[in-house]
Amino acid sequence: MERDKTARLILRAGNGDADAFVELMEQNKQSLYKTAKAWLVREEDVADAISETILDCFEHLDTLREPRYFKTWLVRILIHNCSNIRKQNQRSGLVGELEALDRDDVVRAGSGMPEDNRAFLEYLEPLNEEDRKLMILFYVWGFRTREIAELLHIRETTVKARLQRGREKIKKSFFPLVV
Numbered sequence: 001m002e003r004d005k006t007a008r009l010i011l012r013a014g015n016g017d018a019d020a021f022v023e024l025m026e027q028n029k030q031s032l033y034k035t036a037k038a039w040l041v042r043e044e045d046v047a048d049a050i051s052e053t054i055l056d057c058f059e060h061l062d063t064l065r066e067p068r069y070f071k072t073w074l075v076r077i078l079i080h081n082c083s084n085i086r087k088q089n090q091r092s093g094l095v096g097e098l099e100a101l102d103r104d105d106v107v108r109a110g111s112g113m114p115e116d117n118r119a120f121l122e123y124l125e126p127l128n129e130e131d132r133k134l135m136i137l138f139y140v141w142g143f144r145t146r147e148i149a150e151l152l153h154i155r156e157t158t159v160k161a162r163l164q165r166g167r168e169k170i171k172k173s174f175f176p177l178v179v
Contacts, residue, residue, distance in 0.1 A: 034136055038136045075151065145160050
């Protein structure tokens, strides 16, 4: 049912219906945010990546061959844009400054975001960057391990192992008496 609605929205948006495109982006805005936040630290960079992704999606929607792969296509665009922003930041020296921030500064910087986003990011804090990305692709976007492996160009067994390792780290960090 949801897939049919999304396919209709994609078709309408591809035919120039701006309202359909806006609705498509509304459906995915929370996932876009969480994914970009896993790749990037600064809110400005997250906003830039999302807005660039929306623009790219709008401009290139006609290149999407299969509506059922819209989500994968959208995530690939977002990941590409996040990677470009990180490369720009590295060239401009911002990365060194960001690494100097301690975890509390990063959490305080995110205090303006909705409560459920903050809580979600707090659960992911104990994870390294790569494991955090996998968790978001798996739990937020709902990609299967095979799809994640294809997206990130790694083996599926690596994805499964990192997801398991990430779940264990979260469990140990937040529920030490249960482990």
